Amino acid sequence: QAVVTQESSLTVSPGGTVTLTCGSSTGAVTSGHYPHWLQQKPGQAPRTLIYDTTNKHPWTPARFSGSLLGGKAALTLSDAQPEDEADYYCLLSYSGARVFGGGTRLTVL
Amino acid sequence: QVQLQESGPGLVKPSQTLSLTCTVSGDSISSGGYYWSWIRQRPGKGLEWIGYIYYSGKSYFNPSLRSRLTMSVDKSENRFSLRLNSVTAADTAVYYCAKTLAVWGQGTTVTVSS
Numbered sequence: 001q002a003v004v005t006q007e008s009s010l011t012v013s014p015g016g017t018v019t020l021t022c023g024s025s026t027g028a029v030t031s032g033h034y035p036h037w038l039q040q041k042p043g044q045a046p047r048t049l050i051y052d053t054t055n056k057h058p059w060t061p062a063r064f065s066g067s068l069l070g071g072k073a074a075l076t077l078s079d080a081q082p083e084d085e086a087d088y089y090c091l092l093s094y095s096g097a098r099v100f101g102g103g104t105r106l107t108v109l
Numbered sequence: 110q111v112q113l114q115e116s117g118p119g120l121v122k123p124s125q126t127l128s129l130t131c132t133v134s135g136d137s138i139s140s141g142g143y144y145w146s147w148i149r150q151r152p153g154k155g156l157e158w159i160g161y162i163y164y165s166g167k168s169y170f171n172p173s174l175r176s177r178l179t180m181s182v183d184k185s186e187n188r189f190s191l192r193l194n195s196v197t198a199a200d201t202a203v204y205y206c207a208k209t210l211a212v213w214g215q216g217t218t219v220t221v222s223s
Binding site for chain 1: 158161171173215
């Protein structure tokens with residue numbers, strides 16, 4: 001089974017920009033992995049912010065964007081807000097099966 | 110507005126079978142093109158994909174759980190279910206159901222203990 005890797009933790013200043021990445025043990029991440037990005041706050045169910053690399057849900061704040069960057073999937077947060085402090089998970093698809101990354105704890109400080 | 114609600118026993122004995130149901134409201138589970146997912150989160154850990162199923166019954170499972178896992182869809186009751194047999198303490202987790210990965214239930218805690 002593939003392993004999906006994410007930064008364990010990152011810190012961003014309020015108003016700043018940060019990029020979270022998502023790599024695959026099988027090689028470069030492509031659109032064919034249909035990358036998803038999920039946000040989870042303490043005590044809450046996760047919610048998907050980005051699906052299929054770049055697509056946003058209606059509830060996704062405009063300051064979040066998804067892309068492919070240097071062989072990885074990336075989630076960029078611009079103009080970080082205190083409420084963006086959370087755990088972020090990447091999910092990749094491998095011929096139907098899905099694998100989550102270990103998650104990135106994002107601190108806004 | 111689509112809503113999902115997990116239900117099932119909160120306590121399961123080791124070696125027994127964990128059975129959970131996800132009831133869907135505000136949408137038909139038979140609506141085509143969508144898959145219905147199960148995800149879990151062990152205490153203090155990250156998310157783990159369990160598997161998903163289409164209304165047709167076609168399913169994809171986590172390889173590490175496949176030998177113990179069954180999923181089904183009940184179109185008449187508009188719900189889908191998960192059965193995980195031979196459970197151990199390692200199956201203690203919050204279990205979430207989701208429509209694709211867009212709409213999530215609130216999660217239900219399952220503890221495996223004698």
